[in-house]
Amino acid sequence: MCSKEMYMHFAAATTVFTEESLALQKKILERSGLGNKTYAPKALLEIPAQRSMVDARKETETVMFAVIDELLKKTGVNPGDIQILVVNSSVFNPVPSLSAAVVNHFKLRGNILSYNLGGMGCSAGLISLSLANDLLQVNGYSYALVVSTENINTGWYVGNNASMLLANCLFRTGGAAVLLSNRSSDHGRSKYQILHTLRTHTGADDQSYNCIFQEEDEKGEVGVKLRRELIAVAGEALKANITLLGRMVLPLSEQLLFLATSIARKVLKMNVNPYVPDFKLAFEHFCIHTGGKAVLDKVQKSLDLTDRHMEPSRMTLYRFGNTSSSSVWYELAYSEAKGRIQKGDRIWQIGFGSGFKCNSAVLRALRNIDPTKQETNPWIYEIDEFPVSG
Numbered sequence: 457m458c459s460k461e462m463y464m465h466f467a468a469a470t471t472v473f474t475e476e477s478l479a480l481q482k483k484i485l486e487r488s489g490l491g492n493k494t495y496a497p498k499a500l501l502e503i504p505a506q507r508s509m510v511d512a513r514k515e516t517e518t519v520m521f522a523v524i525d526e527l528l529k530k531t532g533v534n535p536g537d538i539q540i541l542v543v544n545s546s547v548f549n550p551v552p553s554l555s556a557a558v559v560n561h562f563k564l565r566g567n568i569l570s571y572n573l574g575g576m577g578c579s580a581g582l583i584s585l586s587l588a589n590d591l592l593q594v595n596g597y598s599y600a601l602v603v604s605t606e607n608i609n610t611g612w613y614v615g616n617n618a619s620m621l622l623a624n625c626l627f628r629t630g631g632a633a634v635l636l637s638n639r640s641s642d643h644g645r646s647k648y649q650i651l652h653t654l655r656t657h658t659g660a661d662d663q664s665y666n667c668i669f670q671e672e673d674e675k676g677e678v679g680v681k682l683r684r685e686l687i688a689v690a691g692e693a694l695k696a697n698i699t700l701l702g703r704m705v706l707p708l709s710e711q712l713l714f715l716a717t718s719i720a721r722k723v724l725k726m727n728v729n730p731y732v733p734d735f736k737l738a739f740e741h742f743c744i745h746t747g748g749k750a751v752l753d754k755v756q757k758s759l760d761l762t763d764r765h766m767e768p769s770r771m772t773l774y775r776f777g778n779t780s781s782s783s784v785w786y787e788l789a790y791s792e793a794k795g796r797i798q799k800g801d802r803i804w805q806i807g808f809g810s811g812f813k814c815n816s817a818v819l820r821a822l823r824n825i826d827p828t829k830q831e832t833n834p835w836i837y838e839i840d841e842f843p844v845s846g
Contacts, residue, residue: 738804
């Protein structure tokens with residue numbers, strides 16, 4: 457585990473950060489919404505930190521293989537029966553690919569449809585889910601395995617550019633594996649049905665494209681720069697996404713109110729406030745990517761969500777940090793561990809990522825989820841400690 461105190465200890469021990477940079481990182485951590493039980497790779501918690509290709513590969517393979525092992529054990533599915541594989545990791549894309557590493561380790565079939573998504577940011581988990589779901593539409597009687605993770609070793613920045621230090625403070629180790637099936641025989645034991653996936657890409661706009669950017673600093677050190685415009689860009693991308701999603705999921709009354717307001721503002725040029733649809737009428741649960749406290753605050757305000765709706769996201773940020781594309785699955789696991797998922801409940805997963813992208817997935821629970829039967833749930837042994845305050 458990596459507490460805030462431990463993070464600062466190892467950051468200071470690297471001797472590459474100035475006093476000003478260390479003070480900034482401490483300030484960021486204090487306001488980050490992270491707790492003291494997040495995870496970081498062992499190689500970065502050594503003095504000196506180990507940042508080699510070997511250590512990076514070990515970090516990612518340890519996470520991927522562990523979550524896949526748990527999934528296969530839980531479902532009883534033979535690795536050889538998996539026909540589709542989608543792996544996503546944004547900043548670590550070695551040769552052979554991570555999807556090839558999974559094929560090799562689990563001895564998957566030779567004709568598997570294998571995909572490796574890189575550089576697509578924290579929203580790539582929902583892109584992977586969407587891709588796997590689309591592939592299942594044209595490949596009958598199949599299993600699709602989706603693996604989402606991120607590599608902290610490769611993304612670690614060892615410079616003093618303030619806008620690049622934020623990623624060091626927020627991102628932590630994590631991963632998730634999800635199994636999809638279109639076999640009718642699996643319906644009775646499946647947890648969820650995918651109702652919709654929706655992708656919004658605002659990369660045609662320069663500000664959106666540049667707000668999260670991997671580049672070298674003035675001394676040649678590579679890092680991911682998070683610009684000040686990020687929160688505003690995320691808000692605009694969310695607005696574009698929900699405008700389309702609303703047509704799919706909102707009650708007719710909400711759609712009519714939204715349409716009437718839009719006509720009044722854009723056609724009749726009336727000075728009226730835009731109508732924000734009440735998505736609480738469409739969903740019982742919200743899983744919002746843990747991009748940081750400011751991102752969660754922005755989404756909560758934009759969608760007028762209650763603190764209870766935001767609880768899975770804020771507690772995931774507190775307990776696990778920003779685990780990138782896998783965070784929405786930690787959030788869903790939180791609601792499962794709390795015993796809140798009931799048959800028929802609708803879940804909205806929202807991911808934000810570089811490019812800039814806002815992606816959504818809508819799930820429906822096919823049965824009540826019994827928290828006492830969730831042995832592999834990452835929250836199950838400490839769920840009674842949450843929520844925490846502050």
